[in-house]
Structures are given as C-alpha cells and as structure tokens.
Amino acid sequence: MNPVENRIISKLSDTFKPAHLEVLNESYMHSVPPGSETHFKVVLAADSFVGKRQVQRHQAIYACLADELKSGVHALALHTFSPDEWASSGAVPASSNCMGGSKHDHS
Structure with a gap:
C-alpha cells in the first residue's frame, strides 16, 4: 500500500519502542508526482530521548532511516x-506548504 511509510513506521517502532509515534506522508504538499513518498513528518516520543538534545535525537532517527534517506525520502x-x-505538551506545529520548485515564483 504505502511501502516507504510502512517501512519507516516499522523501523522507528523496532528501534525506539516509542511511547508515541506518528508518521505522516506530506509529499502531497510538495512539487512531486501524486502518490509519492518523499516528504514525511515524524512525531516520536521515546524513553531513549530522555536527557538528549534535539540534535542527538534527530541524528538517531537519521541513522535509523539512513537507507530510506538514500533511496527516495527527500525530507x-x-x-x-x-x-x-x-505528556505535558502533545502539541506539534502544523506543516506549511512547500514554496520551492515549481510552486514558487522567483520574480
């Protein structure tokens, strides 16, 4: 069905055993063909993030998803x-629409 999205969910679940996980395919908001799996939003809460800075958390996710980032996942x-x-926040900012590529007028 959505092979890349499913692989991302599986890898993040197996690696981080999350208390909360959302993986949203936001490719439709960008200048890509319909049905693409290139842009994702990941919301992840995990015990392994306790005491880690954001950059360390992000590096751990990038390492987990290295194959996907090399083979089509753009962002x-x-x-x-x-x-x-x-538990105290639970709030994630809404994503904005892409302004790059053919959707942005540089004039």
Whole structure:
C-alpha cells in the first residue's frame, strides 16, 4: 500500500519502542508526482530521548532511516520528545506548504 511509510513506521517502532509515534506522508504538499513518498513528518516520543538534545535525537532517527534517506525520502520534519515532554505538551506545529520548485515564483 504505502511501502516507504510502512517501512519507516516499522523501523522507528523496532528501534525506539516509542511511547508515541506518528508518521505522516506530506509529499502531497510538495512539487512531486501524486502518490509519492518523499516528504514525511515524524512525531516520536521515546524513553531513549530522555536527557538528549534535539540534535542527538534527530541524528538517531537519521541513522535509523539512513537507507530510506538514500533511496527516495527527500525530507523529514522531526518532532521528538521524551515521554514526559510529550505528556505535558502533545502539541506539534502544523506543516506549511512547500514554496520551492515549481510552486514558487522567483520574480
């Protein structure tokens, strides 16, 4: 059905055993063909993020998804939390539409 999205969910679930996980395919918001799986938003709360800075959390996700990033995934919007941070916040900013490529007028 959505092989890339399913692989991302599986890998993140297996690696991080998340308290909360959302993987949203946001490719439709970008200048890509319909049905593409190139742009994703990931919301992940995991015990392994306790005491880690955002950059360390992001690096861990990039390492987990290295194969996907090499083979077609163009962008990840990462929102990472410890379980306590997620419980007290639970809020993720809405993604904006792409302004790059053919959707942006440079004149």
